[in-house]
C-alpha cells in the first residue's frame with residue numbers, strides 16, 4: 001500500500017483513510033462501499049492548477065475530466081478549487097448543472113454527441129465544445145444560429161502517437177475512433193470546414209493521447225505535434241490558434257508495477273508539456289495559446305478505495321484459491337474490461353503479513369468477474385473487510401446493475417468524518433423504470 005498522511009494503519013491495526021477507520025466505515029455504511037478522501041482530491045486538483053498557474057507564461061485552466069468520477073459533490077469541490085470540468089454526455093452536464101457548476105468553465109466532449117446533447121450544451125452556455133465529426137460542426141453551427149450565438153469550439157485532432165498503455169485506452173493511434181488525423185490531412189480539412197461556419201468560433205485544438213501513461217516523452221511529442229500543426233494552419237490558412245487543450249492521461253499507482261508519482265513528479269509532467277508548448281511557440285513566433293489540461297484519473301483514482309466483506313472462499317488445490325467478496329464487476333468492471341490490476345489488503349488486519357496468493361472474485365454470474373488476480377494476502381476469512389486501493393477513477397462511473405446488483409454508495413471522508421455523496425441504491429431503484437405491459441398482466 002502507499003502510505004500517505006491520510007491513508008495509514010492505525011493503532012488497532014485497521015486501515016484508516018482521511019482519519020476514518022475502514023472497519024468502522026464498513027459497519028456504519030455497509031459494504032461494498034466506495035470511499036473518497038477529500039484532502040487527496042483537493043491536493044491533486046491544486047497540483048495541476050498551481051503548476052499551470054505558476055509555471056506557464058501564458059494563461060490556462062485545469063479541467064477535471066469528470067468521466068473518471070461524476071456526482072454532484074465532485075463538481076462542487078472542483079468549483080471550490082477553481083478548476084473547470086470536462087463532461088462527455090448530457091448526463092454529466094446535467095449533474096454538473098444540478099451542482100450549479102459555472103457553465104463557462106465546462107468543456108463538452110464526445111465522439112458522437114447527440115443532437116439533444118449539443119442543444120443542452122448550448123442552452124447551458126458551456127464555455128467550449130470539442131467537435132469530433134463534421135456532422136457535429138454542422139449541428140453546433142445550426143443550433144448556435146437558432147439561439148443567435150457564436151459557440152467557441154475546439155477540434156479534436158489525432159497526432160498519431162502510440163502511447164505505452166492498454167490498447168483500449170490509447171486514443172491517438174491512426175486507427176482510433178477519436179479525432180481528426182493530422183497525418184492523413186483530415187485535421188486540416190476540418191479546420192477549413194469549421195472556419196467556414198458563421199456560428200462556430202474556432203479557437204484551436206484538443207488532443208488526448210490515452211490514459212495511464214507514464215512516459216513524459218509521449219505527452220511532449222503530442223504537444224509538439226499540435227503546435228507544429230497549429231503553425232502550419234496559420235501559414236496555410238491564416239488561422240491563429242488561441243486555445244490548446246492537451247487532454248489528460250497521467251498515470252497513477254495501482255500496484256507496485258506502476259510508478260508512485262509524488263506531487264512534484266506530477267508537476268514535472270505538466271512542466272514538460274508547458275516547456276514543449278513554449279519552445280514551439282518561440283520557434284514559430286506564435287503567441288502562447290490558452291492552455292487546457294484534462295486530468296481525470298490522476299486527480300481521483302488514488303483518492304478512492306473500495307471496501308468489501310469477504311464471503312465464500314474456494315480453494316482449488318494446486319490451482320487457485322478464490323476469496324469472494326460482496327462486490328464485483330457491477331461496481332468495478334475494470335478487470336473484465338482491461339485486465340486491470342489492483343492491490344488489496346485486509347483492512348481489519350492491515351498489519352498482518354501476506355501468507356498466500358489468492359484471486360479476489362466478485363459475486364456476479366460471470367467467470368471474468370474478478371477484482372484482482374494472484375495477489376498476496378494474509379489468510380482471509382469470511383467476515384474480513386477487504387480494501388482495494390486506487391479505485392476512485394472509472395469504478396463508480398463505470399458501475400452497472402448486472403445481475404440486478406445494487407450500485408454501492410459513495411462516501412467522502414475528511415478529518416475522520418464520513419458523509420454520503422452518493423446514496424445507496426435500493427431494490428425499488430432497480431425496478432423503478434420496469435413496466436409490465438397490460439397484455440402481460442393476466
Ligand SMILES: Cc1ncc(COP(=O)(O)O)c(C=O)c1O
Nearest residue numbers: 065208211248249294295296297
Ligand atoms: C478527452 C479526454 N480528456 C481527458 C480524459 C481523462 O483521462 P485520464 O483520466 O486518464 O486523465 C479522457 C479519458 O478518457 C478523455 O477521453
